[in-house]
Amino acid sequence: MTTPHPQGMARYAALADVLRQRIVRGEWLPGTALPAEQVLAHDHSVALGTIRRALQLLTEQGMIERVHGRGTFVRSGIPGASMLRFFRFGDEWDGASADGQAAQAPESRILSRQRMTATAEVARALGLPLGAAVLRLERLRLLAGQPRLLEHIWLPCELFKALEQDEPQHWEPLLYPMFAQRCHVHVHRASDDIGFGALPADVAHHLALSPGHPCAVVRRKAFNLAGRCVEWRTTWGDAHAFHYTVHLT
Amino acid sequence: MTTPHPQGMARYAALADVLRQRIVRGEWLPGTALPAEQVLAHDHSVALGTIRRALQLLTEQGMIERVHGRGTFVRSGIPGASMLRFFRFGDEWDGASADGQAAQAPESRILSRQRMTATAEVARALGLPLGAAVLRLERLRLLAGQPRLLEHIWLPCELFKALEQDEPQHWEPLLYPMFAQRCHVHVHRASDDIGFGALPADVAHHLALSPGHPCAVVRRKAFNLAGRCVEWRTTWGDAHAFHYTVHLT
DNA sequence: TAGTGGTCTAGACCACCTA
């Protein structure tokens, strides 16, 4: 005879909320395991099925991952977030082996790193007060040795102190795993805003294209578990190489 | 003591397969109700929870919709499939009322309708034999009286006989509901392939733009419940108006 | 009021992973 609908919502939904808050507050860090179903069920005095329903909700929301036989883990990072997924360059198969081998690994080159004060636009995107300290990275992505994408990346200094220390030339090619390891910032969600434009002169130069060349522009906001915007990024690439598929259901 | 994993899969997954086949074969038409959970559970000699799990799978796959208190229904058609969702034209608020009112309804104008034999490209897209009879529609989409998108739509004649009868000028502006009503073709799934290019002269003419103007090109394949491709469409629009947001989780 | 799907329980047994 349990209270039917506490706070007007289902028991499992309320449980999911509680667990989500505990995750967001850092009680269980990304990559670590939650207590077993049995334990959670006992602790909250509900049946196993009810806890499972709550955990299913959190799974759908991308908060946790469940692995049969191992446990339930706080998700760490989003997969498949590469900007290169929006583009198909003709030379993906120009690697060393001429047969149908895997593509040559994309290259990443940090062109510049500057500590600055946030302009109005950057501050708004990152949810910072005007004039807050931010880190600006300029990054080139290359495929088979050819420069393909240029990125401007803005980060709140406050969260990314560790990135001001060493030489960016030695950073790993994947930023998000590095953010997690060095800065304990886990990118959990992102939204990519796709548009079309003409290449500014400085960007065009880095991509070996002419100024005004048609380009796809992707603006990304990346968020951590708590829903805070931790990165704002603009990516430019040749419009003719742009390609994306949306599935409707 | 039921057989644990028939065919190596869970009972509920096998059940979902069976139900999916019955839906695809047309045993329950789009928009109509399936038997109640209790009935299905009894018929298949499983517990209620098992049937619910199967129905949940079909829900996630977009096959059915469940409505509390009313029943379980075969889904009819996909929502939000308009090509206009890829574009933001500046005049969406130029309607009659100058305040923050709803946008003027988009207009649809069929420019031409031709019965033809499928070229290799069209036949491949629609999964038809080369030379099969197809219907080609040329359609203009307008916003606030301005021509904005041009579409070439290819349909298998076999499925769309009814569209060869009357005047296309009197068709409703939304194609998919019309396909369902007049031809009993229900679009259940689609994939939109986005790229950038330059406007061909004839297309540019209809959009009041110059030939070679940068444009976004969306190629769509639409499928019915059985997974058959029932429409192949190419849509052109001004690249500068293109805008799309992808959410990553 | 009757019928539908939604919630929750309590427990048995299975499959998977690690050690």
Add this chain to the structure above:
DNA sequence: AGGTGGTCTAGACCACTAG
């Protein structure tokens, strides 16, 4: 072997919708 999540059952009760 012991712990984890996954499957399935049988049944009670609740919430929503329709006639």
